[in-house]
Amino acid sequence: MAYQRQPGMRDLEPYRSDYLYWDLEEVARAAAGPIPVTRPGDEAASLALERWASLVRQGAFFKAVGRVNWRVVPEAPRLAPTMLSRIQELGELVDAFLAGLERQLAGSPFLRAELGFPPCAQEETIWEVERYRAVEMLRLDLALENGENPKLLEIQVVMGGLGITVALRRAYGPHPCLPGILPLYEAALERVRGSLPEPGSRLAAVLGARRSAYRHEHLLLARSLEAWRLVVAPLWTLSQTREGALALPDGREISLIHRLFRSPGIFQRQDGKASMMMGALSRDKVRFLNPWKDVLEDKRVLALVHHPQALEHLGGALDSGQLERLRAYVPPTWKATPGVISSMLGLPASKRDLYLKKGRSFESRALFHGRQLSLKQWEAACLRAKLEGDWVVQREVHAEPWSWNY
Incomplete structure (x- = not known):
């Protein structure tokens, strides 16, 4: 390969056996390709191009080989220490809320009804196996309301984006107050290591789809780890051994698997492989980072935050003051019940500052922004939500993008 190794990253060559997709040579060619030249004296454009070139050389691609799938700015916005403190408080409140939910879910008809749990029989079985295993990392999707108030839009237990985050830190330089993803991720792996069936076992990022858009960024993450060897593989490549363990071709x-598929969808698309993995989990042959607890990222969890009876069903995980502080971080969110849907039908565009979101959706799928739809499209989305019964309505957060010129 013509590709040259980047500082802090392993060579691509060993990933002929550890990257089980078809396009490794394409990634190498794209990462080694020519970089455009800017006009002399255009410092901002030159700096932006330097950042972009770093991302390309690292292979920070998404959805297509060679594509850096966002606008690259000369300098990254810096969050003030006070903002970081607020985000830390939000993280602590979310941790406590989810811990209470985890403890109470199995025996609470109220929580089960509010979250539509379980959405399939397999998830009940998985919960019984995984319920006492800790969630090691969470990804919180935030927006800054009016540029200053962090608002929690989604919780992700199944985490993509880690490799892209590593690449951005490398391109722009470290934040003085933040350690970066890599040490946090490796620390989470070390916490799980002691419970593995066999010490020193390999780690695999298992991507559900044959053409997963996340394959390149997990290749980047794999090449950046220091103490762990990460195999990037689609689910269909795994098989079961005679002893019930999971094996590569x-x-x-x-x-140990960094899981990048979700239920119930995986049981609809690849039931055989998903059931094989669930069996290995039940027989204590495999561990997941994070545990298979997809209910915790259901968007109905955010509706539960605002439910008037939430406090009494969380087993004392939060007091009333803490719950109110958490509610201040979460935009108003409601379950899309038939009554709520009926109240939204016929709303003019000026009053549709709302999002409709399916509870277990991801990657902006099954998501509708009321102000960007015609009335006919809006009513069709509302009727779909009413028919399927597992959607939420969330108030739009007005967030101004950071401005830059180059």
């Missing part, structure tokens, strides 16, 4: 066994 070359026979190497896998016992």
